Amino acid sequence: MTNKPIKLSGSSVNVWFGSKQVLKNINVEFPRNQVTALIGPSGCGKSTLLRSFNRMHDLSPDARIEGEFLLEQQNLYEKGLSVTEVRRRIGMVFQKANPFPKSIYENINYGLKINDVPKNERSEIIENALKESYIWDEVKDELQKPATRLSGGQQQRLCIARAVALRPEVILMDEPCSALDPLSTLKIEELIVKLKKDYTIVIVTHNMQQAQRIADKTVFMYLGEVIEAGDTHTIFHNPKNELTGNYVKGHFG
Amino acid sequence: MKLGVRESIDKSIKLVVKTTGLLVIAILGGIFFMLLWNTIAFFLKIHPLDFITGTQWNPSGDPEVYGILPLLVSTCLVTLGAMVIAIPLGIGTAAYLSEYASMRVKSVLKPMIEMLAAVPSVAIGFLGIVVLGPGIADIIGLSNGLNAMNGAILLAVMALPTIITVTDDALHGVPGTYREASYGVGASKWQTLIKVTIPAAGPGIMAAVMLGVGRAIGETMTVLMATGNAAAFPKGFFHSVRTITATIAIEMGEVPYQTTHYYSLFAIAAVLFLITLGVNLTGEYFVNKFRKYHSA
Ligand SMILES: Nc1ncnc2c1ncn2[C@@H]1O[C@H](COP(=O)(O)OP(=O)(O)O)[C@@H](O)[C@H]1O
Ligand SMILES: [Mg+2]
Numbered sequence: 001m002t003n004k005p006i007k008l009s010g011s012s013v014n015v016w017f018g019s020k021q022v023l024k025n026i027n028v029e030f031p032r033n034q035v036t037a038l039i040g041p042s043g044c045g046k047s048t049l050l051r052s053f054n055r056m057h058d059l060s061p062d063a064r065i066e067g068e069f070l071l072e073q074q075n076l077y078e079k080g081l082s083v084t085e086v087r088r089r090i091g092m093v094f095q096k097a098n099p100f101p102k103s104i105y106e107n108i109n110y111g112l113k114i115n116d117v118p119k120n121e122r123s124e125i126i127e128n129a130l131k132e133s134y135i136w137d138e139v140k141d142e143l144q145k146p147a148t149r150l151s152g153g154q155q156q157r158l159c160i161a162r163a164v165a166l167r168p169e170v171i172l173m174d175e176p177c178s179a180l181d182p183l184s185t186l187k188i189e190e191l192i193v194k195l196k197k198d199y200t201i202v203i204v205t206h207n208m209q210q211a212q213r214i215a216d217k218t219v220f221m222y223l224g225e226v227i228e229a230g231d232t233h234t235i236f237h238n239p240k241n242e243l244t245g246n247y248v249k250g251h252f253g
Numbered sequence: 254m255k256l257g258v259r260e261s262i263d264k265s266i267k268l269v270v271k272t273t274g275l276l277v278i279a280i281l282g283g284i285f286f287m288l289l290w291n292t293i294a295f296f297l298k299i300h301p302l303d304f305i306t307g308t309q310w311n312p313s314g315d316p317e318v319y320g321i322l323p324l325l326v327s328t329c330l331v332t333l334g335a336m337v338i339a340i341p342l343g344i345g346t347a348a349y350l351s352e353y354a355s356m357r358v359k360s361v362l363k364p365m366i367e368m369l370a371a372v373p374s375v376a377i378g379f380l381g382i383v384v385l386g387p388g389i390a391d392i393i394g395l396s397n398g399l400n401a402m403n404g405a406i407l408l409a410v411m412a413l414p415t416i417i418t419v420t421d422d423a424l425h426g427v428p429g430t431y432r433e434a435s436y437g438v439g440a441s442k443w444q445t446l447i448k449v450t451i452p453a454a455g456p457g458i459m460a461a462v463m464l465g466v467g468r469a470i471g472e473t474m475t476v477l478m479a480t481g482n483a484a485a486f487p488k489g490f491f492h493s494v495r496t497i498t499a500t501i502a503i504e505m506g507e508v509p510y511q512t513t514h515y516y517s518l519f520a521i522a523a524v525l526f527l528i529t530l531g532v533n534l535t536g537e538y539f540v541n542k543f544r545k546y547h548s549a
Contacts, residue, residue, distance in 0.1 A: 091437070
């Protein structure tokens with residue numbers, strides 16, 4: 001497998017919530033235009049790591065973060081760099097689909113307004129984002145309908161469209177399918193695989209099959225540390241670490 | 254045997270609860286009918302149209318005049334003034350409490366706001382007479398500060414705890430996932446508050462406002478003490494006014510039984526009742542809407 005250049009990385013990452021250390025000296029790299037899966041038992045710090053990259057911890061006063069986070073050459077915690085800029089370049093899709101209680105159209109328009117996208121460009125961007133997220137055909141006639149009336153799977157694809165509309169470089173996904181039925185999950189997985197042509201994707205998942213279906217690389221975490229990282233196939237079939245082997249075989253979790 | 258005892262206790266408790274329930278309904282019905290009855294008695298003597306459109310309230314004049322407009326306008330003026338002050342202040346404080354304040358600040362501010370709600374209205378009215386009224390008089394250059402503005406400010410203070418508490422609850426009821434979604438596309442805390450959190454809490458905030466309005470309209474003692482009680486048609490915020498509630502409180506003590514004047518006080522009470530009923534129903538409507546929307 002050819003190695004793609006690194007898009008996003010974190011080195012010597014330590015994170016504390018209050019006095020509790022949640023991430024311990026983590027080093028991770030996410031190659032460009034690849035899907036990387038973060039796996040590990042619940043509570044091991046996957047979400048915390050993911051949210052360090054788009055600075056979602058900025059608002060928790062008891063979070064303390066150390067380490068270097070790079071988006072290509074850009075230090076994400078550099079003084080003077082606005083979080084709006086960081087989050088435009090690094091989009092996020094959350095565990096539970098969370099459309100705003102607004103219309104489908106307005107759900108995507110909101111982010112465009114926040115990021116000062118000129119008014120006359122917005123409706124085209126919205127249409128493209130909905131097409132790119134394979135939900136356009138289902139909603140094109142009812143863009144003014146409240147987004148909360150869509151099905152769970154549609155809502156999650158709308159949330160992906162909301163992220164995609166800002167043309168981010170990286171999309172972070174935190175268990176985006178954990179609340180969905182198998183059919184909706186499959187649709188989202190197809191979508192993710194298609195999106196990697198244009199984006200670098202990091203996805204947290206508890207579903208071992210899902211990781212193997214969609215991820216090029218896999219990072220296994222345990223108790224706040226990265227135990228093993230590498231090609232998905234290697235992690236699942238030929239892990240170096242015994243702990244990794246036990247986890248991917250479902251012996252604990 | 255034991256089972257029999259338990260069953261009979263059960264039955265008697267049920268009977269007690271049922272009786273108290275029925276008693277409440279009976280009392281409410283009684284009040285309503287007394288109001289209605291006396292109001293009808295009044296309308297047999299004074300034409301409802303004269304009552305509703307009359308611009309003068311002078312029951313002891315010759316001839317007696319019973320126009321509710323000056324009282325109604327007074328009530329509206331004071332309430333409006335109170336809400337113009339209390340709504341932005343209340344929503345602002347609630348937003349600060351729920352989105353910005355640290356735990357430490359919250360643990361001081363919240364009990365203080367609750368204490369504010371516990372201050373008796375007589376005490377607030379007293380402050381209006383000895384502190385706020387003279388203050389207003391000084392600033393504006395009037396001889397006397399007992400006017401609509403004085404009452405409005407005091408009512409605003411009294412309505413604040415309700416508005417703050419209910420708005421705070423409404424903001425807390427907005428799922429954190431909405432805020433996250435907003436931060437996720439790069440919005441700041443302020444943008445998130447204004448464009449996502451407050452609109453999502455909208456019905457709850459409307460309910461808070463309605464409860465505040467109800468509090469202001471029904472308040473008696475404070476306005477009675479603080480607004481000067483001139484029955485003339487109100488000319489503005491810096492003039493004395495006399496609200497419906499104050500009129501009832503002042504005149505009911507002296508009015509001869511079953512005279513037109515006596516009946517007239519029931520009639521204005523009935524109008525007050527209709528207004529507060531309307532306000533409460535509107536508030537209730539928004540509270541239900543808020544609940545439905547959040548359980549969905
Ligand atoms: N905001 C927070 N404050 C305090 N502790 C937190 C916070 N967020 C997460 N944690 C703790 O950090 C640890 C890792 O959590 P998380 O990153 O959510 O794990 P995962 O996503 O792998 O399940 C957990 O023990 C959790 O309780
Ligand atoms: Mg998680």
